[in-house]
Amino acid sequence: MITDLKINEDQRKLYYEKGYWTQDSIRDVWHRQAAAFPDREYVVDDHGSRYTYGEIDDKAGRIASWLAAQGVQAGDVVTLQFPTWAEFCIAYVAALKVGAVIHPVARNYNEVDLEYGMNLVGSRAFLCATFSHNVDYEAQILMVRDAIPSLKAIAVLDRVAPSHSDLPTFDDIYGAWEPMTEFPPVSADDVACILPTSGTTGKPKQAMLTHNNILFSERAFTSGLGRGEHDVMFMPSPLNHTTGFFHGLISPLLLGGRAVLQQDFRAAEAIDLMNAEGVTWSMSATPFIFDMLNIMEANPDLSFTTLEVFACGGAPLPPSLIELAGRHGILLCEIYGSTESCPHVYVPLDKCTEWNGAWSGVAFEGIEVRVVDEMGRELPAGAQGEEISRGPHQFVGYLNEPDRTNEALDDEGWFYSGDLGYMDEEGRLRINGRKKEVIIRGGENISAREIDDDLIGCPGLACSATIGMPDERLGERICTFVSPTDPTHPPTQEELIAYLQSRHIAKRLWPERVEVIDEIPVTATGKVKRFILAQELKARMEDGGH
Structure with a gap:
């Protein structure tokens, strides 16, 4: 039995009093x-x-x-x-x-x-x-x-x-x-699910969520999006994520509804499947709806016949995509959250068009959101800081890793996301950056440091630093800067991948672009200045790189 759960007792009592938590598993x-x-x-x-x-x-x-x-x-x-x-x-x-x-x-x-x-x-x-x-x-x-x-x-x-x-x-x-x-x-307070989640230091953490966490989360999600028992959910995302498992399967269960799964996403086939099964809503990363909308633009014979709402997570929604979805009769709704705090901010359906990508959203009922400075003090409206959240939906720690749990989850129940943003007087949140060394590729969190650690020992490589490369479809791709031992013979992308393959490193962690640099920029304490690398990558891409 798992017992190392971190739950604030005052919050536990409050959640039961308000009916957010029940005795149901x-x-x-x-x-x-x-x-x-x-x-x-x-x-x-x-x-x-x-x-x-x-x-x-x-x-x-x-x-x-x-x-x-x-x-x-x-x-x-x-x-x-x-x-x-x-x-x-x-x-x-x-x-x-x-x-x-x-x-x-x-x-x-x-x-x-x-x-x-x-x-x-x-x-x-x-x-x-x-x-x-x-x-x-x-x-x-x-x-x-x-x-x-x-x-x-x-x-x-x-x-x-x-x-x-x-x-x-x-x-x-x-x-x-x-x-x-x-x-x-x-017990409804027992751990129901453990989900691996990418961190900033090597191996994935194992986030623990109770029955009450998951049930509240999905009740808030379905209620916020106005769904009922006659709705049909389309889910192309993997079932080991909160999106695929909780939104794709637990949400329909709560409603007495139906789920439609696609093993390997292909846009045209997805549209046909959704129409054939009467799909009315979906939730996934932005690339899925991006591909479907663009293939419909290129092929007038393709269209959605029953889809009403597509909720997107993993990256801010560009206004152009929201407008394109609107032309096809679809409300594109931005959702913000993480495995640990899933989900906690959304754009209400009646605001999707009006806000048009300007805001990540407002908190679901029962969930608190703040923006704080480096000392944990709440910042005034408009000031940028770290986004934190607290609520009945929130994870209860990382299994067998109390130090990492305490870094992310304070004693009052606030989860520190590592994401940067600001709020306005109405409680609207805008996420516009990250403190964490995480690449969000097609909605999947990938640890930049894990890739760098995996490359240690690669022939010809003195040092490496990985960052996210902007990508219109996936949000980000993996770009690795390499400092070679011999500047005249820097390791190529193919050589890096071959080395990772020889170590049985999963393909999802292979660099998709390699940039050679004389020296990796670091702070006085040895931390990589990834923001400088991001600026350098942007300049190189503007100078003619792809």
């Missing part, structure tokens, strides 16, 4: 909805899988019985690794039923990532696909299972390719086990 909500709507479709994906609430409940109940028989108890961690498939719902509901903590990881995690992440959280069980997208997930977990002492149970879903080991498949379990009927006690 996500499992309680699931069981109510499955009983109320057993024949209603809950989730569909673009590869033909369709499941009603009742079907998910039955199959998840059988997996839960098997998990319990393998010794998985309430409070244990169950790690999930799946593409954006409907069957993810079977796995996450099974974990809920047995009272476990859900730990979804990226589908592009390799064996090194799995070993590190699962040992950090103490995974008791692992559920994954056998194979997808040229990745043998079954082989990966077999490669490292002996290096994860806590791991006691593995099962695989053979949707695309048959199992090639003695591991039980989901179908094996469906046929051998009856659905669980007695459930271990779970």
